[in-house]
Amino acid sequence: MTAPTPDALTPVPEEVTARIGVVQYEEEGGFPVEHGYIWTTCASVQNGNPLFWDEDVAADLTGGPIAPPTMLSVWFRPHHWSPGRSEPAVPLQAHFDLKEDLDLPEAIISSNTNTFHEPVRVGDRVRSRQVLRSVSEPKATRLGHGRFWTIDVEYLNQDDALLGVESYTAFGYQRPEEAEPADPKEDD
Amino acid sequence: MATRLLHGDVTVGDRLPDLSYDVTATTVVLGALASRDWRPMHHDRDFAVHRNGTQDIFLNTPNQAAWFERYVTDWTGPTGRLGRMTFRMNTPVFPGDHMAFSATVTGTAIDDSGCGWVDLDVSLRVGEVVATTCAARVSLPRDTDDNPWSRRGDNWCP
Structure with missing residues (x-):
């Protein structure tokens, strides 16, 4: 079995084109930003930056305790389980929607x-929203034939201040059955 | 007292001090749980090997980002403020790997608001293999009275 040629890929449905630039999946994190996770994250990489460990330094530089900027997505990851939910929640749902809508089962x-904007402060309630920015024409790569797409995840605090944006470029594709699996990436 | 690097201390071509670390299963699991990433390929070796086809569990992306942040701010000190990071993941990092971080200054600039920026090419290598690269943009104070963390709105353009 071989992968379809780029021309044979499913055309981009109008409903997908209509989603470009539109805010989707706006939701609030499950808990306020807390100091314990900040320390656990710093400990996991032995980050001794006094900004995260010394109250006086934090007060002097940032007006109080903040989270490391790279923790932006941490405040949004759903609990592994919560009451009333039988299936695990999927982060970056807009990405998984595209895989299905474009009939591209593999993706990397x-x-x-x-991009980091306002600092994330202890006690903040973080909201996120997903915005599809683009879907490419069909492309052929070593993995197979498919399309690139870019999705922005925007994070805001309880005052609607922009905290940061994570921009993901993915390649969704179909591959021949005999092809080697791709290197694992942060997809599924 | 921690180092507080100033923008004027940095020149294109400067190399950051290297950082190396031996990855264990604890490194991977601790990093995944700290970033609230419960997916089994980051804590369940059987799942990683038999379902993902990898040799072992592997570092997740958010925790790799935390390693890159730590590496950059070890160099800048607490007044260094990250503005932007672009990652490219090439190969996974497994328990037993020896991670080696290195970086070079590729640019320095002062923007229209007077904010001092430094651009870095950062690499995470395992042996001869570049596992992950990161283009980082970090703001440094221009003098001892400047504090990038105090910048807001139009004065912060990462």
């Missing part, structure tokens, strides 16, 4: 850019 995240 090819690049990821994080």
Whole structure:
């Protein structure tokens, strides 16, 4: 079995085109930003930055305790289980929607850019929303034939201040059955 | 007192001090749980091997980002403020791997608001293999009275 040629891929449905630039999946994190996770994260990488460990330094530089900028997505990851939910929640749902809508069952995240704006402060209630930015024409790569797409995840605090944006570029594709599996990336 | 690097201390071509670390299963699991990533390929070796086809569990992306942040801010000190990071993941990092971080300054600039920026090419290598690269943009104070963390709105353009 071989992968379809780029021309044979499912055309981009109008409903997908209509989603470009539209805010989707706006939701609030499950808990306020807490100091314990900040320390656990710093401990996991032995980050001794006094900004996260010394109250006086935090007060002097940032007006109080903040989270490391790279923890932006941490405040949004759903609990492994919560009452009334039988299936695990899926982060970046807009990405999984595209895989289904475009009939591209495999996908890798090819690049990821994080931009950091207002600092995330202990006690903040973080909201996120997903915005599809683009879907490419059909492309052929070593993995197979498919399309690139870019999705922004925007994070805001309880005052609607922009905390940061995570921009994911993914390649969704179909591959021949005999092809080697791709290197594992942060997809599924 | 921690180092507080100033923008004027940095020149294109400067190399950051290397950082190396031996990855264990604890490194991977601790990093995944700290970033609230419950997916089994980051804590369940049987799942990683038999379902993902990898040799072992592997570091997740958010925790790799935390390693890159730590590496950059070890160099800048607490007044360094990250503005932007672009990652490319090439190969997974497994328990037993020896991670080696290195970086080079690729650019310095002062933007229209007077904010001092430094651009870095950062690499995470395992042996001869570049596992992950990161293009990082970090703001440094221009003098001892400047504090990038105090910038807001139009004065912060990462």
